[in-house]
Structure formats: structure tokens, C-alpha cells
Amino acid sequence: MANLEEQDITCPFCGETITVFVDCSEDNQTYIDDCTVCCRPIEITTHCEEGTLISLNIGRS
Numbered sequence: 001m002a003n004l005e006e007q008d009i010t011c012p013f014c015g016e017t018i019t020v021f022v023d024c025s026e027d028n029q030t031y032i033d034d035c036t037v038c039c040r041p042i043e044i045t046t047h048c049e050e051g052t053l054i055s056l057n058i059g060r061s
């Protein structure tokens with residue numbers, strides 16, 4: 001079952017704050033999410049433990 005955590009991140013391209021939903025049912029994930037403001041692809045790397053988000057890193061893909 002998906003365990004989504006809402007996170008505010010800053011887009012590395014346009015600097016706007018956007019909201020993403022992290023699926024904490026996976027311990028480690030890297031995925032691409034398009035910025036809702038500038039539509040450029042943001043690489044999001046997440047680390048979760050026991051369904052709780054521990055860390056989230058943002059990169060340019």
C-alpha cells in the first residue's frame with residue numbers, strides 16, 4: 001500500500017517551491033518528477049525507513 005508523504009521542494013531550475021508526494025513504501029528511490037512551474041525534469045532521490053521519510057535530495061537530471 002502506498003504511503004505518500006507531502007514534501008515542499010525547491011525546483012533546481014526555476015527556484016519555485018513545489019509540492020511533491022513521496023511514496024515511502026519503498027526504502028530508496030530515485031525518480032524524475034517534472035516541475036509543475038517550468039516543466040523541467042527534477043531528479044528526486046528519497047530515503048525512507050519504516051514508512052517515514054528520512055531524507056530527500058534534489059538534482060538536475
Ligand SMILES: [Zn+2]
Binds near residue numbers: 012013014035036039
Ligand atoms: Zn521549475
